[in-house]
Amino acid sequence: MPRPDLHSTRERIRQGHATAADALQAARAAAEAPENAHVFVSTRWDAALAEAQRTAPGTPLDGLPVSIKDLFDFEGEATRAGSVALKDAPVAKSDAVAIARLRAAGGVVVGRTNMTEFAFSGVGINPHYGTPANPADPKTPRIPGGSSSGAAVSVATGAAFIGMGSDTGGSIRIPAALCGIVGFKNTARLTPLQGAYPLSSTLDTVCAMTRSVRDAVLAHEILAGRQVARSDKPLSGYRLAIARTQMQDHLDATVARAFERTLSRLAHAGAKITEVALTQIQDLGTIQSTGGFTAAESYAWHRRLLEQQGSRYDPRVRLRIERGANMKAWEYVELHQARTAWIAEVESALAGYDAVLSPTVPMVAPAIADVAPGAERDEAFFRTNALLLRNTSVVNMLDGCALSLPCHAPDELPVGLMAWHGAMRDDTILNLSLQIEHLLSSASPN
Incomplete structure (x- = not known):
């Protein structure tokens, strides 16, 4: 049975059938279960309970538990970004803007979640604080996806209703897909970055994971400080594209089956689905051949820390x-220029379409043992990382928005469907995703 989402829990509280304290107690039990080892790097349950009891009734989040990635400042605590290189970091003097908005809306922070060190990987491995196990498979410890690894597991297991994270190349959508929850990457400019450790100032996005699309809408409205324009347009009113180039290459059997089954259901519901070449995706390799934004911009931030603490970094x-370190100034300028031109080409190719659909990632979660720290597994790790980031990173380069929602059958490992488009189509993507979620939840899995 799916865990109750924030909306249904909030309704029970408002009807007098439950309290925020009940929700916190259940969240604490989930967080402290043995299978959730390595999900949190710190917790604050007693303080959270006191805050929940002081929360004014009728606030959007009603004192319900949220988790924050160890990337965000939280007043009175040190932010270590999943790294021991920052073990002596000073405590934050104030909350990150996004965290302040969640708390003002009645969200209660229960703890800081584990992550890939400095948010630089889609796999979710952390050699310093351990790797949270994906809850989808109790028999085989599988990767949770990254970099927002602990955030995803906290939401999937019931330890939080909203898992705050970041998305630079897929760090919200990848773990959402692998853990079977919802992850929404909004247009980057809509949510504030202040108080979050940077990876790439060009590509970073502050966003969250939830258990339902309607919760994703609410979380986005709080984080962005804006109202989503709602639409009741049926699926038959949407014109959807399927990218032929790259997005469907090398899918494993479970992902391929779930994706095709989902497309069939959408078509049967009347959605107009057209396959498009979108060959511009192939150009990204050439555009980023000198290293890309993430390497250049992260090195600019880390250069001095590497000189002092480089031996303490995860080698990967x-x-x-x-x-x-090797990117020249003129190459960086040309990269920005090439990206601007590329965005214009993709926008032109997608003119007339409401969204593009693709598998969020081309595989189900591999076993942690296959990519765990160790030089003998580096090749498998980097190959897996590249595949996990392949589809999602296209949206970041596009300066776009995307939502991943589960589309697998109950007897399958989680598979994510990604609905995406360019910048400022957030409301369309959210409204479409609400329709898709409703269809998939009401349809027979066969």
């Missing part, structure tokens, strides 16, 4: 950051 993360 350090290797990727140090690639940015």
Whole structure:
């Protein structure tokens, strides 16, 4: 049975059938279960309970538990971004803007969640604080996806209703897809970055994971400080594109089956689905051949810390950051220019379409043992990381928005469907995703 989402829990509270304290007690039990080892790097349950009891009734989040990625400042606590290189970091003097907005809306922070060191990987491995196990498979410990690994597991297991994270190349949508929950990456400019450790100032997006699309809408409205324009347009009113180039390459059997089954249901519901070439995706390799934004911009931030604490970095993360040392100023300027031109080409190719549909990632979650720290597994790790980021990172380069929602059958490992488009189509993507979620939840899995 799916866990209750924030909306249904809030309704029970407002009807007098439950309290925020009940929700916090259940969240604490989930967080402290043995299978949730490595999900949180710190917790504050007693303080959270006191805050929940002081929360004014009728606030949007009603004192319900939220988790925050160890990337965000939280007043009185040190932000370590999943790294021991920042073990002596000073405590924050104020909340990150996004966290302040959640708290003002009645969200109660229960703890800081584990993550890939400095948010630089889609796999979710952390050699310093351990790796949270994906809750989808109790028999085989599988990766949760990254970099917002603990955030995803906290939401999937009931330890939080909203998992605050970030998305630079897929760090919200990848773990959402692999853990079977919802992850929405909004247009980057809509949510404030202040108080979050940067990875790429060009691509970073502050956003969240939830258990339902309607919860994703609410979380986005709070974080962005805006109202989503709602639409009751049926699926038959949407014109959807399927990208032929790259997005469907090398899908494993479970992902391919779930994706095709979902497309069939959408078509049967009347959605107008057209396959488009979108060959511009192939150009990204050439555009980023000198290293890309993430390497260059992360190196600019980490350069001095690497000189002082480089030996304490995860070697896989350090290797990727140090690639940015070789980018020349003129290459960085040309990269921005090439991206602007590329965005215009993709926008032109997608003119007339409401959204593009693709598998969020081309695989189900592999076993942690296959990509765990160790030089003998580095090749498998980097191959897996590249595949996980392949589809999602296209949206970041597009300066776009995207939502991943589960589309697998009950007897399958989680698979994510990604609905996406360019900048400022957030409301269309959210409204479409509400329709898709309703269809999939009401349809027979066969």
